[in-house]
Amino acid sequence: MREREDEWTDLMRSAISGDDAAYHRLLKAITPVLRAAARRGLARAGQPVDQSEDIVQDILLAVHLKRQTWDTSAPFAPWLFAIARNKLIDALRRRGRRIFVNIDDFAETLPGETPEPTASPGEVTAQLQALPARQRDVLQSIAVDSTSIKDTAAKFSMTEGAVRVALHRGLASLTAKLRDR
């Protein structure tokens, strides 16, 4: 487990120094751990576990938008689990439960445990429709049609810089809508 967490720290350091592939690998690697913990939290609160994917996406968005609060000289896992715990508590509270979430829920997930997503998540998709047209189009193109930034720019006759700005703003307002819903 320590090995796994050291690997995450290395990947995040590479990501911050500009390695997009390392960032992609990191997000891929943490997702099953987050998913298992979200399920456990929901199950303990007596909630259906098929909502876990919404929580996972919530956590991933927060990790992305708050990554400058991670101190690159510190291990990555405690930072990640603090964010995940906060988001899980938030989600349970929104469903009318006050519950103590144990941080070990995250740390204890075994590396071999790789649950697949159960239900398709609805909350991010729903909020996506409420975004301004430009941001929504760019997000759709990159996320759903998996078009590169360069091709997205060509498709909407925008500059690559403008696509990047719309992408980031889109993710930020998506997160704000999820938080304030």
Place this chain on the structure above:
Amino acid sequence: MDTDQLIRTLAADNAYRPRPIGLALMMALLAAAPVSLLIFFAELGVRPDVMTAMHNPFFDLKFAVTLALAASAIAVSLHLTRPEASLRSFGWWLLIPAGILVAAISGEMMMPQRTPMMTRLIGKNSMACMTAIPAMSLPLLVGALYGLRQGAPARPAVAGAVAGLLSAGLAATVYASHCTDDSPLFVATWYTLATAIVASVGALMGARALRY
């Protein structure tokens, strides 16, 4: 959007580099400062005998207390922007201004005094102090919360209260140059009350504004 698609999208946004929070906080405070200074110069102004007052160590001590409060609250605020941080590790920094104040009070107690203790404590400016410090703090508090919004505090209300301490510390530093009550007893009573008001407002505002 399924999770793999979301991950791909986040990775595509990896090039985005947010401004460091310390810089964001500083810029927001610099933007808010003129409003507070405007309130100060329009309503209060520096006391006329400031040149002689500067030779009074108790006048200077007011600035030591308020600046220590501002500085320690800025440091703690920035620490609390991290999701895994709590007051446990750096919270004691906030006791530094209180320590200076206690030392100042005991210093004053040991000196011969012409005015009785209660007169020094009640002073002449208590109402001005209680309104001016919160009024001058408010723009700074809004600025501080705006700057700290990029953070991810575990407890937004606590982070908001510390942002309140930070703004009260800065506002009180300016206000201290107007106030003719220099007794540490006055400072400990009225400045502290005014600061507590601002910290409570900060906690209420922070609970909403600093959620992530």
